[in-house]
Amino acid sequence: MQAFRELSAGNVAVSASAPEYAHLDDGLAACITRASEALRAEQHPEGYWSYEFEADCTIPAEYILMMHFMDEVDAALEGKIAVYIRAKQGNDGGWALYPGGEMDLSCTVKAYYALKLAGDAPDAPHMAHARAAILARGGAVNVNVFTKIALALFAQIPWRGVPFIPVEIMLLPRWFPFHISKVSYWSRTVMVPLFVLCTLKPRAANPRGVGVRELFSVPPEKERNWFPVRSTLNRIFLALDRMGRVLHRMVPRFIRARALRNAENWIIDRLNGRDGLGAIFPAMVNAHEALGILGYSADHPYRIMTREALRGLIIEKADYAYCQPCVSPVWDTGLACLALQEADDHRADPSVLRALDWLRPRQLLDEKGDWTDRRPGVRGGGWPFQFGNDHYPDIDDTPVVAWSMLETCDDRYRESIERAAEWIHGMQSRNGGYASFDADNTYYYLNEIPFADHGALLDPPTSDVTARCVTFLCKLDRRRFNATIERALRFLYQEQEANGSWFGRWGTNYIYGTWSVLIALEAAGVSVRETPIRRAVGWLESIQRPDGGWGEDNHSYFDASEAGLGRESTSYQTAWALLGLMAAGEVRSAAVGRGIAYLEQTQGEDGSWRDETFTCPGFPRVFYLKYHGYTRYFPLWALARYRRLLKQT
Numbered sequence: 001m002q003a004f005r006e007l008s009a010g011n012v013a014v015s016a017s018a019p020e021y022a023h024l025d026d027g028l029a030a031c032i033t034r035a036s037e038a039l040r041a042e043q044h045p046e047g048y049w050s051y052e053f054e055a056d057c058t059i060p061a062e063y064i065l066m067m068h069f070m071d072e073v074d075a076a077l078e079g080k081i082a083v084y085i086r087a088k089q090g091n092d093g094g095w096a097l098y099p100g101g102e103m104d105l106s107c108t109v110k111a112y113y114a115l116k117l118a119g120d121a122p123d124a125p126h127m128a129h130a131r132a133a134i135l136a137r138g139g140a141v142n143v144n145v146f147t148k149i150a151l152a153l154f155a156q157i158p159w160r161g162v163p164f165i166p167v168e169i170m171l172l173p174r175w176f177p178f179h180i181s182k183v184s185y186w187s188r189t190v191m192v193p194l195f196v197l198c199t200l201k202p203r204a205a206n207p208r209g210v211g212v213r214e215l216f217s218v219p220p221e222k223e224r225n226w227f228p229v230r231s232t233l234n235r236i237f238l239a240l241d242r243m244g245r246v247l248h249r250m251v252p253r254f255i256r257a258r259a260l261r262n263a264e265n266w267i268i269d270r271l272n273g274r275d276g277l278g279a280i281f282p283a284m285v286n287a288h289e290a291l292g293i294l295g296y297s298a299d300h301p302y303r304i305m306t307r308e309a310l311r312g313l314i315i316e317k318a319d320y321a322y323c324q325p326c327v328s329p330v331w332d333t334g335l336a337c338l339a340l341q342e343a344d345d346h347r348a349d350p351s352v353l354r355a356l357d358w359l360r361p362r363q364l365l366d367e368k369g370d371w372t373d374r375r376p377g378v379r380g381g382g383w384p385f386q387f388g389n390d391h392y393p394d395i396d397d398t399p400v401v402a403w404s405m406l407e408t409c410d411d412r413y414r415e416s417i418e419r420a421a422e423w424i425h426g427m428q429s430r431n432g433g434y435a436s437f438d439a440d441n442t443y444y445y446l447n448e449i450p451f452a453d454h455g456a457l458l459d460p461p462t463s464d465v466t467a468r469c470v471t472f473l474c475k476l477d478r479r480r481f482n483a484t485i486e487r488a489l490r491f492l493y494q495e496q497e498a499n500g501s502w503f504g505r506w507g508t509n510y511i512y513g514t515w516s517v518l519i520a521l522e523a524a525g526v527s528v529r530e531t532p533i534r535r536a537v538g539w540l541e542s543i544q545r546p547d548g549g550w551g552e553d554n555h556s557y558f559d560a561s562e563a564g565l566g567r568e569s570t571s572y573q574t575a576w577a578l579l580g581l582m583a584a585g586e587v588r589s590a591a592v593g594r595g596i597a598y599l600e601q602t603q604g605e606d607g608s609w610r611d612e613t614f615t616c617p618g619f620p621r622v623f624y625l626k627y628h629g630y631t632r633y634f635p636l637w638a639l640a641r642y643r644r645l646l647k648q649t
Contacts, residue, residue, distance in 0.1 A: 010423035028643060032093075032602050035636035036343045038607030039336055040351050042632065047358030049336045050329035050387075051629030052315055054322065055618065056097045057088050058107045059281055063310070063323040065150055065286045068117050070292055071205035072307070074276035077314065080321035082118040085111050087320070089126055093133035098554050098614035098624040100567060106143040108134055109215060110150065115208050131214060140215040141223055145453050146282070149194065153289075154204045156211055157220040157566045163227070163450035164245050166486050167195040168255065170262040170459060181373045183446060184459035185392045185437040188370070189270065189278030191451075193286035196263050199256070202293045233448040256589060264294055271302060275388035276309030280326045284309050325618065325625065330383050332629045334400035339633035341407045343640035348408065356408065359383065359401050360416050364393045371427065374439045381416075381423030395427055396506065397433050399472035406475055421476055424469050425484050432487035433461025434469045436506070456619035465496045467520035474523035492517055500535030501563055507576070508613060508615035508624075509556045510563040514540060515576035518583040528585035537584045540577050541591045545569050548594035549602075550577040551613075557620040571609035572630040574598055575638035582638075587645045596642050599635050609635050 043049055060081045067073045088111075090096055094103030095111045112130045120127055134140060140151065141161075151157045171178050171193070180188040267287050270277055276284035279466070288306035296303050313324045337352045365380050369391040372378070379389075383401050402420035405413035429440045441459040442513025446452060470488045473481040496502055496517075497510070504512030514536050521533060526536075542564075544550060549569025556562045566573075578595045586592050602609055609631040614624040 027600055028596070028639065031603050032343055032636065032639050032643060034603065034605075034607030035632070035639065036340060036607075039340060039550070039632050039636060043336075043351055043355065047333075047354040048329045049332040049355070049629060049632075050327055051325060051332050051627065051632070052273070053328050054315075054614070054626040055325045056104070056107055056481050056614075056625075057085050057095045057098075058109045058626060059325050060084055060322045061107075061110040062285060063314075064114035064152070065110065065118055065154070065204075066289065066310070067631065068206055068208070069153060069204040069289055071207050073207065073522070074297075077316070077321060078118050078564060080316060080319065081323070082115055082120070083320040083321045085115055086120075086126060088643075089130065093126075093129035093131075095130075097622070099612060101554060101624075103133060103137075105134065105137050105140075106147040109140045109147055109212070110144050113150075113154075113210075113212050113217065116212060117206075117208065122214065134215050135217060137451050139217040140212065141218065141225070145451055149198065151212075151220075153197065153202065154206055154211070155232055156213065157223075159198075159201055160245070161220065161223065162198060164248070165191065165195055165198050165250055165451055167199040167249075167259040167263050168196055168248075168251060170259045170266065171255070178446065178449070182441070182443045183457050184441055185370060186278060186280060186283070186459075187457045189280065189283035189392075190286060192263050192266050193277070193283065193290035196260065196267075196290040197286065197293065199260070200293055202289075220592075227450050230453070231448055233445060260294070263290075267291070268302065271305060272309075272388060274305060274309050274312060275386055276306065276312075278392060279384065279386035279389040281310070281313055281323060282325075284313075288410065290428070298343050298608060299514060314574045325623075328627065328629070329387055330359065330362065330394070330397050330401065331385055332627075332633075334383075334397060334404055335637075336629070336633045337404040338400065338407070339637035339640065341404060342637050342644065345644060346407055348410070352404070353408065353410070354411060356401075356405055360405075360413065361400075361420065362388075363416055364390055367391070369393060371438055374441075375426050378426030379419065379422055381419035381421070383420075393423075394436060394439050396436055396468055399424060399468045403472045403475060406472070417476065421481070423471060424473065425481060428469075428484055428487065429461045431461060432489075432491035433463075434466045434468075434488070435459045435461045436465055454619060454622045456622055461491065463492055463502040464505050464507065465517040467502075467513075467516035470520040471523045474520070474525070478525065485524060489521075489526075492520065496532055496535070497560075497563070499563060500532075500537075500539035502536075505620070506616065508552050508554050508573070509620075511540070511543075511550055511552050511573050511576050512616075515580035515583075518580040522583035537581060537586060539564065540581055541589075544577070544591050544594065548598035549574040550595070552615065554615065554617065554624055557617065569598060569611070570611040570613055570615060571599060571602060571613065572634040573615060575634035578638040579641060582641055582645055587642065587649070592642070596639065599639055603635070608632050 064078055064081055073417040088095055092103050094108040097104045129221060145163055148162050152159050152162045163208050277287040291302050296312055315322055333355050338354050339354050340349050364382055367380055367390040382398040385397050398420050402417050405417050427439050435441055438459050446457050466488050470485055473485055501510035502513035502517045504510060518536055547569055550573045551566035551569040552564050552573060553566040574595050578592055581592050611631050614626045616625045616627055618625050
C-alpha cells in the first residue's frame, strides 16, 4: 500500500509547466467537509448506504401491468405510479429511455398501456398524443420481444408474435448450442420463468378488460411480419424458430411436464428470499407470475415472498411512486467508503469501519452460485450488488469492497480480502478480461436468436470491470498476482479506442471506461509517460466543456463519434475525468484545475450535487439508470484526492 502511495505522489510531477493550483484554500476544504458530512448523514443506522436507483418508465409501467395480470391491484399505489409515468412523457408524445433521449417505442407502448389500465381515458390529450406517436412509428407491432410477450399475456397479440422459447429448453444438454448456462445471469433469471409463461400461455386476469388494439396499424391477428430480419444468422434462427413451433406440437406431455418441473425447481431454488429471483425486477416479476400460473395460491409462502420482494423495490413519495429495477447497497457502500477514506487521509473513519463491518458477513464464501458452472474449482469470495443475491455475486462490486477493506490496514478484514482476491483471480476469462458475473460468457451467436433483439443476452469481459479487478489485485500484491494482472493489462491495451479512450459498459460511457482504466494503470505501476496513458489524457482534455466540467450523453452508445460529448456537465462524470487525469499524473494541469473549480462552484449548500441525468446503462442502447448516490460520493472522492495529491508535492 505504501509503495502505491509513493508511486502516486511521484506521478503528479509530469505537468510541471502547468499553472499552479497548489493553494489548498478554505473553499476546497469546506467543500470536502460539507460533502463528507452529508455522506455520513445518509448512512443507514446498520452501517450501509443505499440510494434510490431509478430507471425509465418501463419498470413502473410493468409494475402496473403485473398488478392487473395477477389481479392484485393496489389502487392507491397504482395512482401514484401513474402520476410518475405521466410526468415523464416527452414533448413528442412518447417516453424515452433517459431524459433528453429520443422516444422509445417499446417503453411508450408499455407506459400507454399502464396508464390506460390505471384509468386514463384513451381520448385524453396525453393519451392521444402518445397513441399518435406510436402509430407514426409503425405501431405496436414494432416493439421489442419483452413488450410483445406482455401484449401476448394480455391477449393483445397472438402468440405467434412472440419468439419460440419452450420450457423444454430446460432439458437441453450443456453441449447444445443453446443452454441457459451460456447466457448471462440476468438473461437466465428472466428467461426461465418466461419459459413457463410462454409454454402455458396464460391470459392475464385483466379485471377491467382493458386492451390496446388501437396501437396497431394492422389488426394483430392479421399481422405477419412480427420479426424483422437483423442479419444472415438471425434469418437462420428465424427459420429454426418456425420449424420449432411445428415440431413442438409433437412433444409428448410427459416430457413437457418434466421440463416444467425442472423450471419450477430452478426458480424455487433461486427465489432468494425477500430479495427476489436474481434480485432484479424483470426476473422477480416473471417469477411471481410464473408461480401463480403453476398453481401456487396467493397465500402460499412463495407467492408472499415474491410479492413482498417486488413491493420492496417501490420508492413512494407523498404524491408519486416508482419501481426501482433493483437496489444497490453494496455498490453504494463500497464507493462511499472509498470516498470517505480519501477525504480522511485513510485514517480509521468510524463510519467506514461500521460500513465494512456490515459488508463483511455478506461476502458469499460457501454458496454455490451459477458462476461455478464455468469455475467449479474456485472458492467463493464475492459480494452481491444487492442486499442478498446468493447465486450471483458481482465481480465489479467485489474489488471495490475489498479495496476499501485493504485501505484500512485492519487485520479483521484480512480473510475477506484474501478470499475476494482468490475468487477474482479465478474468475478471469480466457482473453484476460473480467465480466460482471460469469467467466467466458462469450457465445456471441446467441445475440442473433429472435429472443435477443435487445442484443444484451451475454456477459462478456469489459474494460471497466477488468480495470477494477486489476486495481485491487495490484494494491494487494502486484508480485503474487503478476500473471493474472499482465493478462488483464494486455486485454485493456487491446480495448483502447483509436481516440485514446476506453468503452464504459456500466457507466456512460467513454469517460467512465477511461477513468476506470487509468486508475488501474496507475495501480499497476505503468509509467504516466507511456503512450496509452498520454493518449487517454489527450482525449480527456479534448472533451472538457467550457464550464470546466465533463458530461457525456447516452447517445455515444449509438454513435461512437460522440464519445465524451453531451449537452451538459455532470458532477460525477467530472469526478471520473478528474480521477482519471490525476491517476495519469495531471494533478497540476489546467484541465484538472478547471474541473475542481467546477465541482466547487456547483456544490449545493447541503454538501451534495444535483444532476438529473441518467448516465449509467443497464444495457447500452436498451436500458439506462440513474444512481442517486453518484452525486454524493464521486465528487467528494475527486476533491479529496486532489487535496491529498497536492499536499504530497
